[in-house]
Amino acid sequence: MTAEFDAVVVGAGHNGLILGAYLAKSGLSVLVCENRWEVGGSMDTRELFPGFKFNLHATYNVVHGLNPPVYRDLELEKFGLRWKPCTGWGVVFGDNRALFYYPELKHTLKLVERFSQNDARLIERLFSKENIEKYYQLARTLFYTAPHELENPASEAGRIYKTTEGYERFPFDSTMMEAAEENFESPEVQTWLMRIVEASMMEPSESSAWTLMWINSLYLNLGIAVGGTHSIAHVLARVIQYYGGMIIERDPAVEILIENERAVGVRLKSGKTVRARKLVASNLNPSLTLELIGEENVPSEIVKKVKNYRYRYTSHGSIAIALKRKPSWKASEFTQDVNSAMGLSIGWESPENFVRMYEAHRKGEIYKDDNGFMAIEAVSFLNEVEPTLAPPGYHVITPAWPYFPNTRYAGEKFIEYMENNRQELLEWAIESIMDKMQDMKRDDIIGATIYLPTDVEKKNPNMYGGDINVGTFEGQSMWHRPFPEWGKYRAYPVENLYLCGPSSHSGGGIKFSNGYLCYKTIKHDLGLGGV
Amino acid sequence: MNSPDVIIIGGGPNGLTSGAYLAKAGLDVLLLESRHEIGGGLAGEEVTTTGLIHNPHALYFLLVDYAPPYFDFNQELAPFIKHIYPEVQISMVRSDGKSLTLFSDPEKTAKSIEKFSRSDSETYRKMYGEYLKIVEDIIIPYTFAPPIPPVEQMDLLSKTETGQNFTEITEMTPREIVEENFEDELVKALFLYVGTHPILRYDEPLGYLFPLYFIVSHRMRIVEGGTHRLASALAKIIIRNGGMIHEASEVAEIIVEDGVAKGVRLKDGRKIMAKKAILSTVDPPQTFLKLIGEDKIDMDLSNIKNWEWEEFSFFSVHADLTEPPVYRSDSSDPNRALITLIGYDSSEEYITEMDAVLQGRFPERPACEVTCPTVFDPTQAYGQPGMHTLRITSYAPFELDGDAEKWDTFKNEAMDRCLSVLKDYTENMNQDSIRYSYPQSPLDIERRIPSMVKGSIKHGAYIPFQMGYMRPNTECSGYRTPIKNLYVGGAGVYPGGWVSFGPGYNSANAILEDLGVEKWFSEPEFIKRAKENGYL
Ligand SMILES: Cc1cc2nc3c(=O)[nH]c(=O)nc-3n(C[C@H](O)[C@H](O)[C@H](O)COP(=O)(O)OP(=O)(O)OC[C@H]3O[C@@H](n4cnc5c(N)ncnc54)[C@H](O)[C@@H]3O)c2cc1C
């Protein structure tokens, strides 16, 4: 059986859906094929315990403050997408003090003052209205400018950066870690700022110092999707369908058809052949994409580059806990407001911890904090912000992402260890969380479960070894992501084959970016009228 | 936001069906669902470990051969929906290993019954023929048309022999029908299950449901890829035809002004007006008492105020298996049955079980209905190829000794009881083969779907006062209400619960007729025939 479309997109993750929606809206006939039974990839909200919903994977939209062009172009609000502002985001330290963002800067500064007056003054200067506007402008340049629009967005972003006040403190040739340590005196403030570097899936030792402040500024304006992150997937899927596109779930692509070095369609697992008149796009990582193309269809140096593509040494799991009662953070003795803050990470005392964590992950080991507890990212009682996630009167802990090493790099033995110790790992995570709570009792827990990085990959093979960024940024960023020949959303030398996934610029995350940039590239190449 | 023509409250099978019909008729539809995901009873969830789809609510579909949406949306559904029709529909394993099997093919079933009783086998053959006629001539047309007042209906039925046969059993209980017709204990137990498993008391005088359940027990399908596919496919029809669906949008109020339904207010404060109609598919007490309010409606509300929830519900276990169950049985039928029944050898034992449940207890050794969909559809284990998903359901009270909250602490014990029955009846179910198990209590059903109050999977008990022309009451069973522009069409409305699509289909018809919008679909053949035969 053969069907024909203008465009076929492989993978209905965040980016595949965005690309599909733009193409459908610009009048192309579009098919998006997806391996899972539901669209969304890592935009996954599950009702694991009846009435209790969990964002197992992505939760925080870090580009919300940028008002991404996708919002407007695709009229996401009309299709039902609503956002809640996020309160908080920060760190609860081992001594049960806490440092996090408030929705208002002046409150944040007050909290910073309790750690260091000097640091508060510096942050106030760096986060002035004017600076933030510029940071956002540079972030937009990085996330929403297509290759043909700007040969080197990084240098344009750098140019903007140089007009910000205090920029000289963060030289291009030093690392974020150095910049944090040199500019801020309180180790807690350093840790809090560095946390976000880590959350942005960059490594402290490699990335350039100038990123530190503008990346942090994005966390002043996080968005949380109403109804759970999966609703973003629903809405994008509906845009596609509304404009006549077709999404077919549980029928993955098993081959991208190549004729005369040109992508002409895909073969699906069900045996159907789908011809693509104009283009095929892949939401998948380079290795999976190459598997679909077939090594024989690209030059050997490309095969080599695909094989050399590197993933992060860090992976994530996910904890979901349903609660009868909401406990109070021990840190509420330090500041009451911690109880309404979201995204509080535990396991960090100083920037040095990050270095230790990455070292452990490189060795394929699980990182423990100074007291032997698990380091967990972004522990949140998210129903405080988004009440639809729990039945009235009840609570959820979601998200809560423990850090693990990349399971593929750590090896079979490690994978086996994890699979055989699910319950123990869950217990460890629960204890690590309970240690930070004042009055959390076992009896309060109605249900709890753990998702390991192996589960992340089982669900979504894109996330090699559980790497949620689907490739490190180190040496693999901007138009060099995944590597220069494939770096501008086109899969050289195969014509009409595009790449829209997290292994292209701007990497992983719910950034409304890669799929959009891939679309702009296609639009440019095909001369589409467009959205 | 622009006001849509029609607002639909609730995205279960009925809301989605109605929405699809209305959107395709050119109306601008907005469907509001309180959960994060549409589907209601058409749910799928990876509740155990990743990569294994479990079906916490509807699993097998009874009316695939008849329900109009399957035909009217044939083209739209075809790319997404494939049904699997297991040849062995239900197999019952006796504690001594003998098995009795209901096949899709009545001849084969008769042969299986013959092993237990020649006379029962003969009776079964006769019943099948008679019931098939009743179902196809009468019950199916009645399911997909508005209800008829009882007196009028009696009159229509009295005119034919099939009608008279049907009337004869109307007021019998499932137990009476079974006792009257069959002699072997296991055969009786099987047909008592058949006649009651959609949550019906064995002593409820609703005999007219029996032929339907009897016949469709030969016709059960599952949806390849899991139940939720169906919700997803219906939603696509709505969107494709210009409609919108908003999740996480709980309706808190239906705005009624001067006796006209104008719009809705959501729990989060949004207010959305509807130009032409509002359809509620949530349970009747919620619709009339909570969303509208007594003072806003001029109608006898006694049926709604005294609405009875179902007296019992389902307790389920979802398990991940390394291999499908192999039953200790003289035949391999139970291993390849869609539904395998274990835990009782006679109708008396079945009744004792149900009595315990009716008294608020969960039996020590529950009667279990076991399904392992991956035997037929390995794709439901998409992320862990080779693994299997198992579901056990047992009847269970909503309140355990008067307290529903007790389920939160008791459900692991209840799960162990079910698993222990399973282990006893199988050769290979043990700690190694059962990798993970997950309980779902009746309280959990209500927590997941707020319109399944007290675990009422049909939005309200099947008792004579809440059936037919009286579901939910005489004023509203025809989908229209005394409030202008307000319609009802969920499982709490005629013809009732399970995934019949009846309330959704019929309410869409009523709305299109009232709005004078031309129907894009034609009247089903069986309706035409029923009209010719004088049943409608
Ligand atoms: C635990 C965790 C927490 C996270 N937290 C955040 C956060 O708070 N904020 C944030 O911005 N980001 C977060 N992320 C990262 C973010 O979710 C991902 O980086 C992003 O979703 C990946 O990009 P994508 O959506 O384009 O691709 P993916 O989500 O990887 O989608 C790829 C899709 O392709 C499908 N597929 C695979 N193979 C095939 C095939 N052969 N044919 C067809 N389809 C196929 C997959 O099933 C999947 O649906 C988190 C991720 C995880 C796992």
Ligand SMILES: Cc1cc2nc3c(=O)[nH]c(=O)nc-3n(C[C@H](O)[C@H](O)[C@H](O)COP(=O)(O)OP(=O)(O)OC[C@H]3O[C@@H](n4cnc5c(N)ncnc54)[C@H](O)[C@@H]3O)c2cc1C
């Ligand atoms: C354990 C179990 C097993 C079952 N097995 C089967 C089976 O195998 N086969 C079968 O055919 N049937 C089965 N059923 C029954 C079937 O699922 C239901 O009868 C059917 O789903 C009813 O359909 P509905 O559309 O009327 O209502 P529902 O499916 O209940 O949908 C109503 C929807 O409305 C939403 N809602 C509620 N209140 C509001 C509000 N205020 N605002 C907005 N939305 C709201 C709900 O969240 C829900 O999505 C089973 C049910 C259960 C619980």
